[in-house]
Amino acid sequence: MTVLDESGVPDVLSPLYSLNGLAEKLPDVLLILVGTRAEAYLAQTLPGMISGDISLNPHFSALVLDPEENVQQGQVASRVIEAAAGFPEVTAVLLVAGRSAELLGVDANFEVQLAERRLGLPVRAVDYDPARDGALSTDLEDGILSALVDVCPDTSPRMLELPPPAKGRSGFIGNLLGRGRSESREVRRRQVVILGASSPPGAWRELAAELDQIGIEVVGNIPGTGASGLPAVGQGMVAAVADPYLIASSRAVTERGARVLRTLMPIGVNGTARFLQDIAIAFGLKANQLNRARSVWENLEPLRNRIRGKRIFFAGDTGLELPLARFLVDAGAVVLEVGVPRLDRSFLAAEVQALGTDVDVVESPDPRGQMERIDRSQPDVVVASPGLYVPLVARGHLCRLALDFLEAGIHGYEGARRILELFVRTFERAEALDSVKL
Amino acid sequence: MRLAGGVYEGPASHGILQVAASMRGIHAVLRALPTEGYFPALFGLWAKFEEPAPVSLSPIQGRPGGLRRDVEAAVRRNPETEAVILARSDAALLSGEEIPELSLPDSPKTGREMKLIGCGWELPEMGEHEAADLALEELVRTYVAPQERSETPTVNVFGPPVFKPGAEAEFEEVARLLGMLGVGVNARVPLGTTVEDLARLPRAWANVLLYREVGDSATRFLQEEFGMPRITTPMIGSSGTGGVLRVVGELCSLAEEKVQRVVFSELARTAKLPWYARLQRPEALAGRRAVIFGDFTHAVGLGHALAREIGLEVSWAGTYLKHLEQDFLFHAEAFTDRAFVADDPEEVASRIERTRPDVVIGTYLEQRAAENTGASFLPLCPPAAAFPFVQRPLAGYSGAAVLADALDGVLRRPKVEAEPRLKETEEALPWSEEALEDLEEIPAFLRGRARRLAEERARELGAAEITREILEEARF
Incomplete structure (x- = not known):
């Protein structure tokens, strides 16, 4: 594998763009953006124009600062309290304050402490640094998850020894896993927390069921379904990261004293197998996923036949590119280039290693340069960043938006199938359209 | 500082980028954080x-001298470039960074000196429309050169920039009508304009201003500097269009009868709006109320057409554009009793809920409120949440026919009584003074929800009046 740092300005949508969607995923959390009108515009108005979806979640609002006005300490907190008062169902408030808020004199940490004292609810500032080099469109998701980690109840090793309360916090997944299993103490202690936001709930349930098969209980997902269902995080806990961009949140879990596993992302067949296996090893279990993986690969054979030898180009946007490319190479596709707006070599060491030697990774790609390379190499399909999508389609390239993979549910063995299906649908549609004489 | 459920106007940089992306041969460099990207998409x-969009992002942080290098790289990568315009995001403006002195290489295309349009007037609190207007003025000032007037009458058409659905068609419709008068289009601005077009602007006999949000300052400048008259009536509806054509006729010394012939033939053939108005039974319009909210040109133009040409009651009209408040109130007086300026879409939404009109004409930000109250919604003011493939103008006589179709579509629907029984009780429930005071203290964007919850709760309790206690109870 060669990594080329192009030092371009990556073609990503502002992370603020996804705030409204995140509010959708966290029904009991009030998200408040503190910033300039420009930032409110990025988060509230542009998404409607770009996606055509005009609905704004009421649990997301913006506190617009006037650059002329001096912000007094406590002012932001008062507005947060006002806003929270309208929503009895809210159990936590997250304040997203970017660099402009800081420049305009907002001390986010002070404001959240004040608001928390007065509201009696957890209020956290989301660490969102838009000045970070090589930003991903998913960065804010990482910041929000790490703020939620801070809201998670604490745990002590002693608590783990005790039987869990009759009505645990684990909710649906706990009930699912509790059914029909021997209630031995040993089993209960093999508990893992999964960090991951990029798939819909169904994919996480499937992954929990796989872990259940090997005797490990998923006590919770972060973010799961919001603040009230968060698992306890602390000493003695094992956590596994399922999304490659969750760097800050995995650090937050480590800081709470939990152990974060370094393994492959549960994306693709081999990735999922390694993920499950490494969790098992962490609990001293032997769980060989070889047979399971082999049978999944066999089941996927018809889909694999459709993408074998296809040449795929990742322009880079969400941060999911590395594991997706790794899986597609395993499945027999040819990956021409993996563009990644940012590459954290130590966090993604396992992924980088697993990618194999034949794939070129381009860090901070320059979108114009990528267009030229795409025109030259004529890939069968481009997983396009938002700004390249339309121009590439206009030039006759077959494209899929990187964001589509965030909705598909790409995690676990079933997720592997969904990834292949997504590509196969793309090819089938292109063939169907090409067959029409115009 | 205010809590907002949405914002209408984008930042100043958004306006500058819109103007740059509308024109040809102009490359915009957006000085911003890498996370402020959205424009290409x-x-x-x-x-x-x-x-792709002729826009490059120059990231603020890190590398010193980055802006100079990024501008040079942008010019190298885009050999068609003849001018570079600099837009700075809020983050860039707030950082207090200076605009560097840059000497650019000669344009590889024309060999002429390439200019950097600095937009030094940009301020963090400025909205996109004001910035777009000033950017266009700066471009015109930079490139305009004294010219002989064209031999046959011509005009410049200043229309909407990119992102207005149907912008292209708008220019074409106006050019078609002017052509019928025998008046040529010297330049259309800013869509598809080149720097040569800007230099040749004073050849025209007059400036037709279709979209004053963006062309106001530039045409004022041309008026003061070159004595070019400008026509500012919104060219929306048959009456507005006819008005503009008559003034063009006067300014271009055309025979009055000739203009009248064109107007009559177009009224007969193209502009279906007067026909539509005459086909309607008076009963069909009785009690039908419309509200209009959005930018300046469309709110004023459509307000006139709806109230005067169709005879629909316009309960109120408003604009998001604070900097055009005076003018708006002056013009809106002609077609509605209530005109106002608001900058929070939630405030507009709660007005829609109170008024319960039959038709809401607005930007996509008003769509949800319209649907919630059962009103018909026409997204005729930019911005829109859809960019249709078929470009249809709203200006000119063809635009009047488009408007007639749109209105017919919604007025043909039987008058919807949105949950009639509920509505009566809702209106019948009085509020105590104290409860009203408390309600006023709730931020505007939450007020509608709080009001509904309280009224619901009061009905559950069978209360005769909404008291402070019921309001409190309903909210928690």
Whole structure:
């Protein structure tokens, strides 16, 4: 594998763009953006124009600062309290304050402490640094998850020894896993927390069921379904990261004293197998996923036949590119280039290693340069960043938006199938359209 | 500081980028954080062009001298470039960074000196429309050169920039009508304009201003500097269009009868709006109320057409554009009793809920409120949440027919009584003074929800009046 740092300005949508969607995923959390009108515009108005979806979640609002006005300490907190008062169902408030808020004199940490004292609810500032080099469109998701980690109840090793309360916090997944299993103490202690936001709930349930098969209980997902269902995080806990961009949140879990596993992302067949296996090893279990993986690969054979030898180009946007490319190479596709707006070599060491030697990774790609390379190499399909999508389609390239993979549910063995299906649908549609004489 | 459920106007940089992306041979460099990118994605949806947006992002942080290098790189990468315009995001403006002195290489295309348009007037609190207006003025000032007037009458058409659905068609419709008068289009601005076009602006006999949000300052400048008259009536509806054509006729010394012939033939053939108005039974319009909210040109133009040409009651009209407040109130007086300026879409939404009109004409930000109250919604003011493939003008006589179709579509629907029984009880429930005071203290964007919850709760309790206690109870 060669990594080329192009030092371009990556073609990503502002992370603020996804705030409204995140509010959708966290029904009991009030998200408040503190910033300039420009930032409110990025988060509230542009998404409607770009996606055509005009609905704004009421649990997301913006506190617009006037650059002329001096912000007094406590002012932001008062507005947060006002806003929270309208929503009895809210159990936590997250304040997203970017660099402009800081420049305009907002001390986010002070404001959240004040608001928390007065509201009696957890209020956290989301660490969102838009000045970070090589930003991903998913960065804010990482910041929000790490703020939620801070809201998670604490745990002590002693608590783990005790039987869990009759009505645990684990909710649906706990009930699912509790059914029909021997209630031995040993089993209960093999508990893992999964960090991951990029798939819909169904994919996480499937992954929990796989872990259940090997005797490990998923006590919770972060973010799961919001603040009230968060698992306890602390000493003695094992956590596994399922999304490659969750760097800050995995650090937050480590800081709470939990152990974060370094393994492959549960994306693709081999990735999922390694993920499950490494969790098992962490609990001293032997769980060989070889047979399971082999049978999944066999089941996927018809889909694999459709993408074998296809040449795929990742322009880079969400941060999911590395594991997706790794899986597609395993499945027999040819990956021409993996563009990644940012590459954290130590966090993604396992992924980088697993990618194999034949794939070129381009860090901070320059979108114009990528267009030229795409025109030259004529890939069968481009997983396009938002700004390249339309121009590439206009030039006759077959494209899929990187964001589509965030909705598909790409995690676990079933997720592997969904990834292949997504590509196969793309090819089938292109063939169907090409067959029409115009 | 205010809590907002949405914002209408984008930042100043958004306006500058819109003007730059509208024109040809102009490359915009956006000085911003790498996370402030969105323009290429939006531009692709609107333009569906083969080429990506002529915009490069120059990241603020890190490398010293970065801006100079990024401008040079942008010019190298885009050999068609004849001018570079600099837009700075809020983050860039707030950082207090200076605009560097840059000498650019000669344009590889024309060999002429390439200019950097600095937009030094940009301020963090400025909205996109004001910035677009000033950017266009700066471009015109930079490139305009004294010219002989064209031999036959011509005009410049100042219309909407990119992202206005149907912008292209708008220019074409106006050019078609002017052609019928025998008046040529010297330049259309800013869509598709080159720097040569800007230099040749004073050849025209007059400036027709279709979209004053963006062309106001530039045409004022041309008026003061070159004595070029300008026509500012919104060219919306048959009456507005006819008005503009008559003034063009006067300014271009055309025979009055000739103009009248064109107007009559177009009224007979193209502009279906007066026909539509005359076909309607008076009963069909009785009690039908419309509200209009959005930018300046469309709110004023459509307000006139609806109230005067169709005879619909316009309960109120408003604009988001604070800096055009005076003018708006002056013009809106002619077609509605209530005109106002608001900058929070939630405030507009709660007005819609109170008024419960039959038709809401607005930007996509008003759509949800319209649907919630059962009103018909026409997204005729930019911005829109859809960029249709078929470009249809709203200006000119063809635009009047488009408007007639749109209105027919919604007025043909039987008058919807939105949950009639509920509505009566809702209106019948009085509020105590104290409860009203408390309600006023709730931020505007939550007020509608709080009011509904309280009224619901009061009905549950069978209370005769909404008291402070019921309001409190309903909210928690």
